[in-house]
Amino acid sequence: MDRHDGFREFVLARQQALMRNAYLLTGDAHLAEDLLQSVLIKVVGQWSKLSKGGNPEAYTRKALVNQYISWKRRPRPESPSADLPEHGTSHDGAALDRIVLRQALAKLTPKQRAVVVLRFWEDLTEAQTAEVLGCAVGTVKSQVHHALARLRMVAPELAHLLSDSEIEEVIR
Known part of the structure; x- marks a missing residue:
């Protein structure tokens, strides 16, 4: 074997x-x-x-x-941006929300982004997320709170989507 x-x-x-x-x-x-x-x-x-x-x-x-x-x-060398300049093309609202949310997620700290992915994409409980990250449940709760607040700040146009229960739909 x-x-x-x-x-x-x-x-x-x-x-x-x-x-x-x-x-x-x-x-x-x-x-x-x-x-x-x-x-x-x-x-x-x-x-x-x-x-x-x-x-x-x-x-x-x-x-x-x-x-x-x-x-x-780790510090990384600069790399070319994959972001294209804005054009006057129209997008459906959900697609535009996903694009804006992904750009906003990139502005979170690595731990905040990890918590958001585990809680809302993987649909893990707070306890399961804490176990994966090796931290306390309270830390997960505060990281989610701070991450959602940061998302609301960097992308105010998505504030209507950033309640704990609605963020999962936008990410998908």
């Missing part, structure tokens, strides 16, 4: 969800791929322990968040 038995099946089964999490954290498809790849390298190294009694899903999700936060702490 190979010590990596089941890893391939895990990745194939969870790849889309993990990639979606990575994208929501980074806001960039290429960075999301890099983030997920670096985390999966760590996961495969721990696979024999995880497959015997651990929770590979939770471990991988936590590793994504931790790696993302770690990346944000």
